[in-house]
Amino acid sequence: xxxxxxxxxxxxxxxxxxxxxxxxxxxxxxxxxxxxxxxxxxxxxxxxxxxxxxxxxxxxxxxxxxxxxxxxxxxxxxxxxxxxxxxxxxxxxxxxxxxxxxxxxxxxxxxxxxxxxxxxxxxxxxxxxxxxxxxxxxxxxxxxxxxxxxxxxxxxxxxxxxxxxxxxxxxxxxxxxxxxxxxxxxxxxxxxxxxxxxxxxxxxxxxxxxxxxxxxxxxxxxxxxxxxxxxxxxxxxxxxxxxxxxxxxxxxxxxxxxxxxxxxxxxxxxxxxxxxxxxxxxxxxxxxxxxxxxxxxxxxxxxxxxxxxxxxxxxxxxxxxx
Ligand code: GFB
Numbered sequence: 001x002x003x004x005x006x007x008x009x010x011x012x013x014x015x016x017x018x019x020x021x022x023x024x025x026x027x028x029x030x031x032x033x034x035x036x037x038x039x040x041x042x043x044x045x046x047x048x049x050x051x052x053x054x055x056x057x058x059x060x061x062x063x064x065x066x067x068x069x070x071x072x073x074x075x076x077x078x079x080x081x082x083x084x085x086x087x088x089x090x091x092x093x094x095x096x097x098x099x100x101x102x103x104x105x106x107x108x109x110x111x112x113x114x115x116x117x118x119x120x121x122x123x124x125x126x127x128x129x130x131x132x133x134x135x136x137x138x139x140x141x142x143x144x145x146x147x148x149x150x151x152x153x154x155x156x157x158x159x160x161x162x163x164x165x166x167x168x169x170x171x172x173x174x175x176x177x178x179x180x181x182x183x184x185x186x187x188x189x190x191x192x193x194x195x196x197x198x199x200x201x202x203x204x205x206x207x208x209x210x211x212x213x214x215x216x217x218x219x220x221x222x223x224x225x226x227x228x229x230x231x232x233x234x235x236x237x238x239x240x241x242x243x244x245x246x247x248x249x250x251x252x253x254x255x256x257x258x259x260x261x262x263x264x265x266x267x268x269x270x271x272x273x274x275x276x277x278x279x280x281x282x283x284x285x286x287x288x289x290x291x292x293x294x295x296x297x298x299x300x301x302x303x304x305x306x307x308x309x310x311x312x313x314x315x316x317x318x319x320x321x322x
Contacts, residue, residue, distance in 0.1 A: 001290050004234045005063070005106060005162075007227070013037040013061035015046060015095060016068030020175035021110065021168070024223035025065055032227060037061050047087050052094035056102045063106035065226060066095050066148075072177070073184040074137050074207075074275045081140040088144035096151045100159060107163040108230055109152040111145035111238065113215070113279050114138045115167060123244075123282040126167075126237055135276040149238045156236060165238035166226050169281055173219035173300065174307035186216060189253050190305055191312075193260040203265040204257070207272030210250030215280045217243045218300040221293040228291045240281040243293045259301045 012029055016022035017038040029036045037059050044055035046068050056064070070080075070087040077084055092109065099107050116124045117132030129149075134142045149165035156163050172186035180188055189206065196204045225241045233239060247255075253266060 001232045003231050005231055007231055008033045009035070010062045011035045011037055011060075013039075013056070013059050013064045015039075015064060015066050015091075019067060019069075019071070020173060020177070020219050021171060021222060022067035023175045024173065024219040025067055025226060028220070028223040028227050029065075046094055047090040049090075049094045049097075052091075053098040053101055056095070056098040056104065060102055061104055063108075063230065064095065064099050064104055065108045065110070065230070066092070067110055068095070069110070071141075072182045073188065074273055076182040077138040077141050078273065084138075085140040085144050088141065089147055092144065092148040092151055096155055096163070099163075100155060100161060105162055106230065107152065107155075107161065108226060109148045109163065109165040110226070111149050111165055111167040112141065113167060113169045113240070113242070113281050114142045114276070115146050115149070116279065116281075118276050120279075122278055123280045124240070125282040126240060126285060129238070137273050137275045152238075153236055162234050164229060164233055164235065166229055166241050167238050167281070168222050168225075169215040169217050169240075169242035169279070171217055171219050171222050173304050174311075175219070176304065178308060178312050185214065185249060185252065186256075186301075186304070187308070189256040190260065190301070190308055193253075193257045193262040194305070194308065196264055197260055197262040201264055203267050204253070204262065205267040205269050206249065206253050207269050208249070208274040209268060209270070210248060210253065210266075212249050212274045212276065213246045213278040213280065214249060214252070215242050215244070215246040216252070216297060216300075217241065217293060218295040218304075221295050224294070225286060225291050228289065229286070232289050237285075239285050240283055241286060242281040242283050243297075244280075244283045244287075245297075246278065246280040247297075255298065256301055259298060259305055
């Protein structure tokens, strides 16, 4: 595919560089020969308009990738609806308007597969957006992410800016949040299996029935796809970023236990929600642009477990990027 944007030597601001996705983007862009710009929360609180606009005016990047967000797993989403809606809307609005004011011509907005209706036909193609009711456990986050992609579209239409949006599936990898109350399922299961192995526990407890199906993508593949879009895509519609394969959560747990080396019984905590029954995205649009994922699920889990062993201490807090 022809390039719409040459990366080499470009100054690219990665918002949210301390998060799992932002960290992966920094690594990927540096490998591509970009000058990567970052700014921590101590320099600017991105939920504050004046601070965000001043930061972007000062950095004056050639492009921005928006990986800053309030994120979390199913329980965090359901427990903090106001935070997930307000903080994400504020960050998106401040970043997009700040970018326009500073004359930033290229911008990649990141969303999530939860933007689609709870019962969307599978695999979910981009045009399923806004065709039905959302999954209640994360509708607040989903509404904010839908607003984010609409902001990018609106700024393209009104101002002629090259703003695009990417919608990643459930991500995992180095730099993930391993806190059991706020994390997504993958880091939670890695940690639970590891701790069960260490303590010699006879059983491990997962949330819900284990029957929901989820698609997982390693964060390094996700960063690679986002950079691919920055280089090759300049369209109005958002683009799904996934692995193209899903599995039941119970099978994910079996796989994680196998990688970690834990062989106990599986128990279910049915007081915890299942969430949406299935959300496998269609990756046709991105594949047609010449991108495919490279990291298999077992391999990705194994390297993420190695990262967990090296960086997360006994209290579950990480020494890096969390
Ligand atoms: O990854 P997760 O928290 O979020 O949960 P979603 C996925 C599935 O794993 C649910 C089950 O069916 C959970 O009930 N699960 C089993 C567990 N054991 C555990 C556990 O120990 N911890 C966790 N967290 N889950 C999120 C959205 O939805 O997906 C976000 O809430 C975002 O907004 C993200 O869109 C991509 O996949 O259900």
